[in-house]
Amino acid sequence: MPRREIVAHPRLGFNSYILPKSFRGERTYDSYEPNPLGKHPDDVWPLQPIMPSAKERLGYPTQKPERLLEYILRASSNEGNLILDPFCGCGTAVAVAQRLNRRWIGIDITHLAISLIKHRLLTAFGDKVSFKTIGEPVTLPDALALASQDRYQFQWWALGMVGARPTEKKKGADAGIDGRLLFHDEPSGGRTKQIIFSVKSGGVDVGDVRDLLGVLDQQKAEIGVLLTLQEPTGPMRKAAASAGFYSSPWGTKHPRLQIRTIAELLEGRAVDRPAAAVPGVNVTLKDARPAKAAGSSEQEDLF
Ligand SMILES: C[S@@+](CC[C@H](N)C(=O)[O-])C[C@H]1O[C@@H](n2cnc3c(N)ncnc32)[C@H](O)[C@@H]1O
Numbered sequence: 001m002p003r004r005e006i007v008a009h010p011r012l013g014f015n016s017y018i019l020p021k022s023f024r025g026e027r028t029y030d031s032y033e034p035n036p037l038g039k040h041p042d043d044v045w046p047l048q049p050i051m052p053s054a055k056e057r058l059g060y061p062t063q064k065p066e067r068l069l070e071y072i073l074r075a076s077s078n079e080g081n082l083i084l085d086p087f088c089g090c091g092t093a094v095a096v097a098q099r100l101n102r103r104w105i106g107i108d109i110t111h112l113a114i115s116l117i118k119h120r121l122l123t124a125f126g127d128k129v130s131f132k133t134i135g136e137p138v139t140l141p142d143a144l145a146l147a148s149q150d151r152y153q154f155q156w157w158a159l160g161m162v163g164a165r166p167t168e169k170k171k172g173a174d175a176g177i178d179g180r181l182l183f184h185d186e187p188s189g190g191r192t193k194q195i196i197f198s199v200k201s202g203g204v205d206v207g208d209v210r211d212l213l214g215v216l217d218q219q220k221a222e223i224g225v226l227l228t229l230q231e232p233t234g235p236m237r238k239a240a241a242s243a244g245f246y247s248s249p250w251g252t253k254h255p256r257l258q259i260r261t262i263a264e265l266l267e268g269r270a271v272d273r274p275a276a277a278v279p280g281v282n283v284t285l286k287d288a289r290p291a292k293a294a295g296s297s298e299q300e301d302l303f
Helices: 066-076 092-099 111-128 140-149 151-161 206-219 234-241 262-266
Strands: 016-023 026-034 082-085 103-106 179-183 193-200 223-228 245-247 253-255 257-261
Touching (some): 066 092, 082 092, 092 103, 092 111, 140 151, 140 262, 151 193, 151 262, 206 234, 206 257, 223 262, 234 257, 253 257
Parallel strands (some): 082 103, 223 257
Antiparallel strands (some): 016 026, 179 193, 245 253
16 A cells, blocks of 8 residues: 655645655656545635525625635634624624534624524524523613614614514605514415504604504504503503404404503513414514534535
């Protein structure tokens, strides 16, 4: 058996061994076999961006491909190491670190990103992931402080509390709508139904309930919810109660116009909506693909 040497093959580089042999006392290198340790990494990683229809796409504008983060994390860390992504967006580094059995810390300045990361982790890992969120309001004074600092961040946080998707542009048909929850209540597809949200961080009165009722009718939405920091007035509650009910195919009835204060949300009082726990009904946020275990086939062509 000839001694194996790692010698760069003129065409295949370090990806193959060249087997030395002697010809009339001279060493020649004329045969090779694949490197048993696997392919040597190139210094350029050819990667596709996330395509518009990719299952991986979650709708965050700057989302990076998981494969890119997988390359970086595998090349620069070991299981159990701590990964920090201080600009983590929708949490690609965090999700890959979790899948590769690294510990992680993710930081992002927007509550929209934090809401998305939580949804991503829970849909990808279910009860196999546990994490703590720091910096979100947990009391009413916290929520008031956020609202006075930045009302858009407050809005994103409040919508995140109910699992709603913020509307991107509030012009035309979306005027008066800050967020939506989408659901299906027909056995095979059918029209996607909507719960529309209006978020108020300042003063509220009965006019806000009437406005939301107008948008509800115009949009043919099933349910409208006013999320408010301030306590609603008696006339507001009366106007909301007079809006009637949405009846679901599951035989349940839900008020067409609901008012939830931030204090109620913080106490865990949810929006009254149909079949919230039935899989496949809520189609508001794109679920992350269930995570494959670390060491899956993704690794095979890395090195
Ligand atoms: C390019 S994106 C990161 C995308 C991420 N790699 C992913 O796959 O989703 C940069 C992120 O940095 C966040 N950001 C900007 N300024 C920040 C700051 N001062 N502190 C924390 N996060 C910040 C933005 O909100 C944005 O989500």
